[in-house]
Amino acid sequence: MKRFLYELSESWKIAAAQMRSNLTRSTLTALGVIIGIIAVTLMGTAVNGISIGFDKSMAVLGDDVLYVTQWPWKPVDDWWNYRDRKKIKTEYAETLNRMIAATPNSNLVIAVPTSNLMRSIKYGGNQVNNVFVLGTTSDFIVTSTIDCTNGRFFNELESRGGANVVMIGFDVADALFPSENPIDKSVLINGQLFKVVGVNTRQGTFLGLFSWDSMVAMPLAAFNKYFSAKSDSDVRVKVKDKTRLADAKDELTGLMRRVRGLPPEKKDDFSINEQQAFKSTLDPVKNSIAIAGLFITGLSLFVGAIGIMNITFVSVKERTKEIGTRKALGARRRTILLQFLIESTALCLLGGFIGLVFAYLMCFGIGKAFPSFPIHFSVDLVFLSMIVSILTGLFSGFAPAWTASRLDPVTALRYE
Amino acid sequence: MNSNNIRPLGPVVIDIENITKNYVMGEEVVHALRGVTLKIHRNEYIAIMGPSGSGKSTLMNMLGCLDTPTSGRYEFNGKSVAEMDDDELAAVRNREIGFVFQTFNLLPRSTSLRNVELPLIYAGIAPERRVERATQVLTDVGLGDRVHHKPNELSGGQRQRVAIARALVNGPSIILADEPTGNLDSKTGEEIMALLEDLYQHGNTIILVTHERDIAAHARRTVHLRDGLIEMDHAGFIPELDLAIESIPARSI
Structure with a gap:
């Protein structure tokens, strides 16, 4: 357990160093995630706003x-x-x-x-x-x-x-x-x-x-x-x-x-x-708006995820010899898997965070400019988009990280 | 010089018996090792020599637990390696084997300290203890003042010293050095060999893989490989004999 924690913190350090030394590449790749998260978060605020609007309209009818x-x-x-x-x-x-x-x-x-x-x-x-x-x-x-x-x-x-x-x-x-x-x-x-x-x-x-x-x-x-x-x-x-x-x-x-x-x-x-009967007629409408909206914006996040996957594959290829060295020094498959998963996750998390900040500012601006526009930013949304970022990172990093962890140490060491 | 100061042999560390290794290259099966039997004791200083294609690298990978044999028996400290899975092999490499590579293989953007720390991280040692231990070993190899330097701020000889410190840091049973002076000029090479000699005198077991006679001459025992078999295994380095053997061209396989 302790070893796992050390490996985890080591992986974070490597990920941070990696991002710093490949700044342009990391930024461009993260941009995909930033845009994806902005799109998804804004859609989320709109869905939230629509839902609150519906509930407000329903409240006129009274639930009792x-x-x-x-x-x-x-x-x-x-x-x-x-x-x-x-x-x-x-x-x-x-x-x-x-x-x-x-x-x-x-x-x-x-x-x-x-x-x-x-x-x-x-x-x-x-x-x-x-x-x-x-x-x-x-x-x-x-x-x-x-x-x-x-x-x-x-x-x-x-x-x-x-x-x-x-x-x-x-x-x-x-x-x-x-x-x-x-x-x-x-x-x-x-x-x-x-x-x-x-x-x-x-x-x-x-x-x-x-x-x-x-x-x-x-x-x-x-x-x-x-x-x-x-x-x-x-x-x-x-x-x-x-x-x-x-x-x-x-x-x-x-x-x-x-x-x-x-x-x-x-x-x-x-x-x-009763209100409920009315609600059950309108809820499917509300839900299909939400699902369609999130699906379409989710596609842009998916494109971002592919970018991350691509760059992680490049990273694995570039560092094949390093992977070999690490294996020779006693890194287990799990260690290598973790290292690259964390690298892609860190990138996504960073992109997600930046995207969230932008989305918040945009929401704030839209709310000021058009007060009647149904958007609603919430704390849940922050956690949700962070979780989505992490999942995106794990999803896009898994294939390259798996490839890296399965490398044969002899072949990897000989790789130039 | 090396016939002096021979240290008494310890218990057997490496015990291989009749191991073979086959590679499939396309349609062809390459027999890299055809039945090698070898015992290496603690406190030995052994050179493995042979021309390219002799199976020298394959044997080194096998000894280093980077690879498992196709057949035959391999016991490391009495434990059978042939049946170990990947994680068990990784644990043996981490704790029992210190690798020194021809190309140093340091992590380029990490300081000497971080490089030397690496095996300790994989061994699950606590951070404070890691820094303490890594600094100690770096000081032992004469780099006490280069702890926070990155590889590109170090000379070739210093880089190899960092690599040697990294190999030593977990207190391994053997140090496996693959052409450790191959990328160094002869003067720096001699310094590295002096360091290895020093380590030997302090009770380390050293396995040197090389094709250079001058380098092999530092060892107390020489094993010649040819065409996947041990051609000769003798104590010390006998210039006339060893030179003669090494000058025979490899049989084309």
Whole structure:
């Protein structure tokens, strides 16, 4: 064991000396790895960024909220079976809440109705089209990630009375009120004036997925008064313990069947969805982006590895006589194998480190220049790319090192 | 000069019996050794002579455990070498054999100290102990002030001294010197031979492989090889006899 450590440290010294004495050659070879690691690391940060963006978008849905809807959140082949289902009515929420209150140890907390449609919003000369208008109750806040730093969400009184008040998303506020505080101003939706009571904090959008930034929320009573015509409705139900989501789902299914008055032989005529279902539809997309991206950038690292392999073969050839001498002095096959493996690994590790520094600087620059670009540099990535560098070194050094370790000492000594 | 100061023989170090070595060169089988039997004792100073093609190099590789015989028995310190695997052979080379090459074979970018340290690293000696031991041996061969010099900062004779120090550093059973003066001028060569003589007087076993009569004349025993066989093996160096033998041309094989 001790001998192995001595041989190891000796190999590092040889590798360092070798790099120093063949500086140009080592630099050029390492360049391949540097570029490879930059490519892979940048791709890694992008994959990270995409993943975080997805999760952020998903977080809007909440991981402890069940959604009662007409259509399931997944692609269906038999759409005709869903089309004729009865619509989900906002009144179900009240019925559900009574049932939840009557159930001892219910795993459900509260049901909140929502209705939505797309409308334009105006203020002064500014207009925003296709805004997601949501009608709900003041309880909505417990099922969502709404966070008003400026103003507030509408309260229970406004909710029950159907007051003309709205909470608006960050981007809407930004477009309508570029230089004013929106609070207490009145915006025009569908010809009706609504007073702004709050602005939601910025959440950021990602790949056009849903975000609160481009929506407005108002009391359901007001919503129904002015635009009940063609809205979609659903009911959200908050779960007490998100680790027992399946139980909660079963419970809610039972309650909904009672609400709909379904006899036991009939199938459910509604769908209960959760964030997870949505995620499992999107995850394959996310994963294929990651795999394709890393594969393509991995090719450039592979080219770098071939460069290292090539130079290690040259190094073995050049030092055949030295290998013979070392063997005559008692170096075992393992010693020689280790020496050349470490030489290629040291080169890769150095290249990897330099590449990582460049990648970090590039990330930093891109992040400063385009804040919305989805990249994310992490400590995991540092370790990962170092491990990838080491593996690249071992991979590319193995064949030449093996050849060196198998050299016949007599032949090697005679080599000129 | 060499008939004096003959040291008493120690136990047998090398015991080979009827060893052969065949090489396959293309379609042809070359019989480099055709049955050599030889015993070498501790504290011997022996020269192996022979023209090129006599099997001298093959025998040296065999004695140095760089190669294993095709057939025959080879015992080194009582242990059979023929059946050793690569790692066991490496261990024997590391601890029991000190090689001195004609071309010195020093690592060009390493200092004298690092060169001499090398066998100690392979033997698993701790760093402090290595430096201490290597410095000691370098001082013994007269290079106490050249410890941190690299080979290209040393003269040929000094380089060979570094190589001799490297051969000695693990306290080997034999020192195997292959044409140690071949790349040196005659004056420096004499100095190296004086160093070897000194080592012999201090109890080392020296096997000298050479085709130079002047060099072989330093040994206390001479073995002549020809066509893969031992032609003659006698004590001392008898100028008339040895010169006559060496002047016979090699039989073409």
